[in-house]
Amino acid sequence: MIETEALTKRFGDLTAVDGVTLRVEEGEVFGFLGPNGAGKTTMVRMLCCLISKTSGRARVAGYEVGNEADSLKIRKLLGLVPDNVGLYDDLSAYDNLDFYGRLYDCTEAQRKENIKRFLDLLGLWEKKDAPAGTFSKGMKQKLAIARALIHDPQVLFMDEPTANLDPESSKTVRDFILDLKKEKRTIFLNTHNLDEAQKICDRIGILNTRIMAMGTPEELERSVGGRKTVVQLEQVSDAVLVALRKLPIGNAVVDGNRLTIDVTDPEKENAAIMDAIVRAGGRVQSATIVGSTLEDAYLKLVRQAK
Amino acid sequence: MRLSKSWIVASKDFKVFRRKKNVIYTTIAFPLVISILLPVVLQFAGHRSGSSGIPAAELVTLLPSFTFYFLIIAGYVPTTIASYSLVGEKVEKSLEPLLATPTTDGEILLGKGIAAFLPPIAAILGTSAIFMALSDLVTHGRLGYYFFPNLNAGVVFLLMVPLAAVMSVEGNVIISSRVSDVRTAQQLGALMILPFAGIYVGGELGLIDLGSTTNLLIIAGILMTVVVLLLYVAKATFRREEILTKWK
Numbered sequence: 001m002i003e004t005e006a007l008t009k010r011f012g013d014l015t016a017v018d019g020v021t022l023r024v025e026e027g028e029v030f031g032f033l034g035p036n037g038a039g040k041t042t043m044v045r046m047l048c049c050l051i052s053k054t055s056g057r058a059r060v061a062g063y064e065v066g067n068e069a070d071s072l073k074i075r076k077l078l079g080l081v082p083d084n085v086g087l088y089d090d091l092s093a094y095d096n097l098d099f100y101g102r103l104y105d106c107t108e109a110q111r112k113e114n115i116k117r118f119l120d121l122l123g124l125w126e127k128k129d130a131p132a133g134t135f136s137k138g139m140k141q142k143l144a145i146a147r148a149l150i151h152d153p154q155v156l157f158m159d160e161p162t163a164n165l166d167p168e169s170s171k172t173v174r175d176f177i178l179d180l181k182k183e184k185r186t187i188f189l190n191t192h193n194l195d196e197a198q199k200i201c202d203r204i205g206i207l208n209t210r211i212m213a214m215g216t217p218e219e220l221e222r223s224v225g226g227r228k229t230v231v232q233l234e235q236v237s238d239a240v241l242v243a244l245r246k247l248p249i250g251n252a253v254v255d256g257n258r259l260t261i262d263v264t265d266p267e268k269e270n271a272a273i274m275d276a277i278v279r280a281g282g283r284v285q286s287a288t289i290v291g292s293t294l295e296d297a298y299l300k301l302v303r304q305a306k
Numbered sequence: 307m308r309l310s311k312s313w314i315v316a317s318k319d320f321k322v323f324r325r326k327k328n329v330i331y332t333t334i335a336f337p338l339v340i341s342i343l344l345p346v347v348l349q350f351a352g353h354r355s356g357s358s359g360i361p362a363a364e365l366v367t368l369l370p371s372f373t374f375y376f377l378i379i380a381g382y383v384p385t386t387i388a389s390y391s392l393v394g395e396k397v398e399k400s401l402e403p404l405l406a407t408p409t410t411d412g413e414i415l416l417g418k419g420i421a422a423f424l425p426p427i428a429a430i431l432g433t434s435a436i437f438m439a440l441s442d443l444v445t446h447g448r449l450g451y452y453f454f455p456n457l458n459a460g461v462v463f464l465l466m467v468p469l470a471a472v473m474s475v476e477g478n479v480i481i482s483s484r485v486s487d488v489r490t491a492q493q494l495g496a497l498m499i500l501p502f503a504g505i506y507v508g509g510e511l512g513l514i515d516l517g518s519t520t521n522l523l524i525i526a527g528i529l530m531t532v533v534v535l536l537l538y539v540a541k542a543t544f545r546r547e548e549i550l551t552k553w554k
Contacts, residue, residue: 051547076408084399090325103407
């Protein structure tokens with residue numbers, strides 16, 4: 001659905017996006033994680049045909065980004081939730097949506113149906129006649145999402161959809177995105193929120209001008225190198241440590257009566273570790289597998305880039 | 307260029323303007339007050355010294371120059387609306403989603419232009435009719451005939467006033483790209499009245515004969531040239547990428 005090849009954008013001497021190559025399949029939720037100024041918004045703007053690319057190639061639903069004739073077609077089949085909601089405060093929620101429905105060539109019947117459907121889904125139908133300026137941040141964000149969906153787009157670009165929202169509103173928005181995922185819409189999500197990315201995205205790209213890493217959340221976690229087995233013993237004896245050193249496993253760190261052992265495949269290695277501990281006279285109270293988190297992966301990659 | 311898209315953009319702006327009292331006030335009340343005030347001046351000026359008011363010979367030169375007040379209004383009023391239409395969108399950060407719709411830059415610009423042009427032009431033409439009717443009422447006794455309507459007034463109201471309004475809108479598009487609040491846009495936009503005020507003062511000082519149809523047509527021709535030149539600049543300014551990356 002979305003393909004880019006060495007996509008690059010420069011503003012004078014500043015390179016905002018540097019040679020990004022990616023492919024987002026139909027019905028996939030793809031997330032971009034990255035610090036401020038990483039080029040996430042620039043990427044979305046290029047793919048939405050809002051700004052030109054400097055070099056490289058991008059295609060959305062088979063249409064060529066940068067081709068004047070294709071630009072209108074691309075914009076017609078996508079919906080955008082920008083980082084600033086950008087609603088008309090003086091217009092009612094209904095009129096805000098109706099205006100965009102008309103710009104997307106929706107018939108009056110389609111507009112009425114979709115406005116009702118999305119305002120209902122987002123819990124705003126009762127407020128349909130209230131000016132958008134009277135809405136809370138969370139309500140405005142929901143209205144901006146409804147606006148992006150008014151024409152039933154195939155692709156939805158969302159730039160920081162839960163930024164600055166309180167936890168409850170964030171959850172509502174996240175749940176709604178998960179509902180959209182069930183409808184098999186292709187969603188391209190920019191976010192700072194690692195937890196959100198992990199819960200929503202099928203695949204994640206870590207962007208810092210260039211793509212630093214890309215994969216499923218699990219793949220990214222594993223890419224940081226590893227997982228650990230934490231074993232709580234009654235007492236850590238020298239015999240236990242000697243026995244562990246004989247195993248083909250990673251480093252073991254002792255902290256009181258707790259052993260933290262680097263492992264690559266805990267499901268296979270843990271049996272041998274437990275066996276060695278018990279044979280050396282150690283008494284195991286508990287054992288836990290601790291994985292690297294997406295946060296670990298993100299921080300490692302972003303720090304490396306610096 | 308699909309006019310239907312531009313009309314959708316303009317209709318939305320009309321809805322927004324209806325909720326802004328100062329826009330309504332500036333658009334309707336300002337020209338209305340002028341259209342009533344000028345005939346009042348014609349009726350009462352010159353009475354203080356005990357004379358019977360402005361003599362007929364003076365009225366014949368004063369009335370054409372008064373029509374230029376409407377040219378000045380046409381240079382100013384669209385600025386107020388255009389400021390809301392363009393800088394207002396900047397302030398509300400609503401340009402990005404608008405630009406992401408399947409509309410061209412030209413269609414959006416035309417829509418914004420229609421929204422900023424139609425209400426003032428309707429108000430100015432309506433109030434100019436009031437001005438002409440009231441002026442005829444108060445001057446008929448002294449002139450012995452109805453001064454308005456006449457060819458020169460037709461040139462001013464139907465040719466020069468619309469051109470001045472278009473020029474004002476174009477000027478505001480250019481100003482809007484450089485400022486980030488409505489008030490500053492309006493203040494800078496008010497400078498658009500200077501050339502029209504200059505024409506009026508030139509007429510009063512006897513530098514330009516504003517009673518000459520030829521002179522009026524020459525001024526209209528100059529206005530038309532400026533309108534075409536500003537259109538190119540406005541179109542170059544109102545480009546998606548410029549708006550999103552360079553507009554302050």
